[in-house]
Amino acid sequence: MAINMKNKSITLRGYAKINLFLDVISKRADGYHNIDGVMQTVSLYDTVTVSVSEGEDEILLSCSDTSLPTDRRNLAYRAAESFREAFGITGHSIEISIDKNIPVAAGMAGGSTDCAAVLSALGQIFDIDKTELFTVAEKLGADVPFCLYKGTARTAGIGERLTPVTPMPDCFIVIGRMGEGVSTPVAFSRLDEVLSVCEEEVRHADLSRMTSALEKDVHALAPTLYNSFGEVIFPIHEGADKVRRALEESGALRVLLSGSGPSVFALYETEEGAQAGYDALRAIGADRFITRPVRRCDEE
Numbered sequence: 336m337a338i339n340m341k342n343k344s345i346t347l348r349g350y351a352k353i354n355l356f357l358d359v360i361s362k363r364a365d366g367y368h369n370i371d372g373v374m375q376t377v378s379l380y381d382t383v384t385v386s387v388s389e390g391e392d393e394i395l396l397s398c399s400d401t402s403l404p405t406d407r408r409n410l411a412y413r414a415a416e417s418f419r420e421a422f423g424i425t426g427h428s429i430e431i432s433i434d435k436n437i438p439v440a441a442g443m444a445g446g447s448t449d450c451a452a453v454l455s456a457l458g459q460i461f462d463i464d465k466t467e468l469f470t471v472a473e474k475l476g477a478d479v480p481f482c483l484y485k486g487t488a489r490t491a492g493i494g495e496r497l498t499p500v501t502p503m504p505d506c507f508i509v510i511g512r513m514g515e516g517v518s519t520p521v522a523f524s525r526l527d528e529v530l531s532v533c534e535e536e537v538r539h540a541d542l543s544r545m546t547s548a549l550e551k552d553v554h555a556l557a558p559t560l561y562n563s564f565g566e567v568i569f570p571i572h573e574g575a576d577k578v579r580r581a582l583e584e585s586g587a588l589r590v591l592l593s594g595s596g597p598s599v600f601a602l603y604e605t606e607e608g609a610q611a612g613y614d615a616l617r618a619i620g621a622d623r624f625i626t627r628p629v630r631r632c633d634e635e
């Protein structure tokens with residue numbers, strides 16, 4: 336593709352997600368799992384800057400979290416590589432800088448959102464239609480399409496099939512994290528053992544009840560949320576269980592694991608309520624964040 340451009344730089348927010356509903360319903364023959372659920376963007380974000388200049392075909396990545404790789408092992412790097420291949424970009428150097436705030440390996444799609452932010456920034460720089468980016472996103476990871484989409488969405492397949500649903504009612508969401516990260520593949524294999532997940536689809540909770548509650552308020556929504564991983568992660572992850580108890584005792588409307596953990600989130604109607612949850616997490620020494628739901632339209 337011939338692009339007439341000298342230097343261009345774009346800074347975007349890569350938002351974290353939580354899972355309002357995550358039902359692991361079957362295991363596919365290829366080892367992946369089919370899920371049925373609803374994801375929600377929250378106002379905790381990494382800041383991702385992408386700068387493009389004419390020159391060598393190189394990708395340079397820097398990250399404020401120095402424990403993360405800066406080569407192909409970083410999903411944001413792979414996003415730039417895949418974008419270049421998909422749209423035939425040559426003769427450009429791509430520089431990526433990530434200011435990391437989202438906890439790593441915490442069930443909040445931190446890597447996927449950086450990846451989506453790079454695709455989005457490059458899409459704007461090279462004037463690629465957003466719909467074309469989804470094809471690239473899908474190949475980079477199950478959560479990447481949602482991170483590109485943002486807001487509230489039903490997620491099916493391995494997480495990549497998205498359909499719009501009513502945006503989440505406004506509320507305060509406190510997120511806590513403590514202890515070791517959870518490896519998503521390990522969490523799935525534990526789930527296979529405990530819930531005997533097999534090829535036949537088994538529904539563990541009522542998704543239509545949950546999506547109807549999205550049209551009401553946070554009080555109606557709270558009891559309808561669900562996460563299959565809760566059953567297998569809380570009994571084996573001391574940090575996640577401690578965070579859960581602290582948030583429950585603080586008066587949250589509902590407390591749930593996000594993804595395969597160990598992040599745990601709690602819903603509150605008021606800011607004072609959320610502050611009580613935050614203080615309870617401070618008392619036990621957990622990483623903690625007060626967030627709000629982010630709507631798709633806020634970000635477009």
Ligand code: ATP
Pocket residue numbers: 403404408409410411433438439440441442443444445446447449450478519594595
């Ligand atoms: P998900 O909720 O999508 O399962 P997660 O929040 O549990 O993801 P990540 O924070 O994305 O997990 O990290 C998972 C692994 O990905 C880590 O081991 C980390 O080294 C690697 N990784 C690669 N690139 C990144 C990135 N840009 N940010 C965070 N982790 C990254």
